[in-house]
Amino acid sequence: MASVTARVIICILALLNFVFVFITGADFVSFISFRAIYNNITGESTICQDSVPWSFALRDSSVIKSLVVDVGLLAIFIVQHSLLAWAPVKQACQSVLGVLNRAMYCFTTALALQILMQYWQPVTEAPCLWSVRDAPWNTWFPLLCSTLHFICWAIIFSILLVFDYPELLGIKQVYYECHGMGDPLALKSPRAQRLFAHLRHPVCVELAVVLWLLPALSLDRLLLAGSLSAYLALAHSLDTQDCAYLSVQLHSKLQLFSLPQGEAAQDNYIHKQD
Template structure:
């Protein structure tokens, strides 16, 4: 919530009590397992030996398969995420004048980050990031679409694996009030 108002946090409950609550423990355990599932899927499929096996088995569909399974893992994470309602906020900005200015700062930075994300997706050739362009080029016999890019562009793409990571971190974490989950 960009305004800082939240009903998810119980600031009157001390952390020592909240972390002993079985519902808080269960929610946190489920959430940690879901994050571990996503991380394992994302890392395993990016691991070089697995990548080589998938490349030999799937060929051009390798990147599309990777993006599909990552999206599926994210859907599972979002579907089964447990809200932690019995714990205090990690932080909550409610003191004047910050209760007015900090939400405005958050909104401005969120807007900037979303603008950067949209720009990056346009610049970095979104169909290629998803693997759609590779399949299309293969069906037309044009080879790898990366080979049609300039050498500086190829170098930039090889070193910039998660082009929107920082922006998503800012969007997800820079909030006036952040609950435990």
């Protein structure tokens, strides 16, 4: 009876974590894309002060205070995201949390993002690094940015689904544990496990686009985009073996479209074993 109760509690915690991470993801899309572009189109809030010279803005105490707070928030997220992925810490958490280890990692990541988004300090007293305000581009360029942001987020969500979204959030681990099927990652091929270990963030290009492509780039947005872009670039270590594996998998998937349904299913099963 205790085992059944424990499984129910684990499932509830995993589902609550899924809801929290999903809500945080939606908030992050709004924070990165919607708010910045919407404010630029409507002009409801001041993004920057182009009339203020940089020499004066960088000595302004309010600007420095906002930047210090933002750097601290970024440090919280980066430390959390890296420390819990460090092998000794990861093994220690695994020994304590067991099957909930991945869910805990996603929960703390979402919590760090929520703290960052809630307490982020816009720098409105400094000039913009660029600002598209001349007609007709002050109308068309924000629309272009909105379209490209939508496409990039659609690609990001598609890639997350391809990379096994339930496993990334720790739900699949709980499901397999409750059914006595072991660790789902252990059932993947060694080359797939190697790829997942090296490619922690499979959406670097798309995230770079949504971070940098804006009608106006304020000083705090430069800090955010620069820090996250550098972190994304340093967080994975793909090599020639990983690229070769990705090439083989892509080629096999493309071949499925040219095969009859029965042969396609058989061929897909064979490649899963690889």
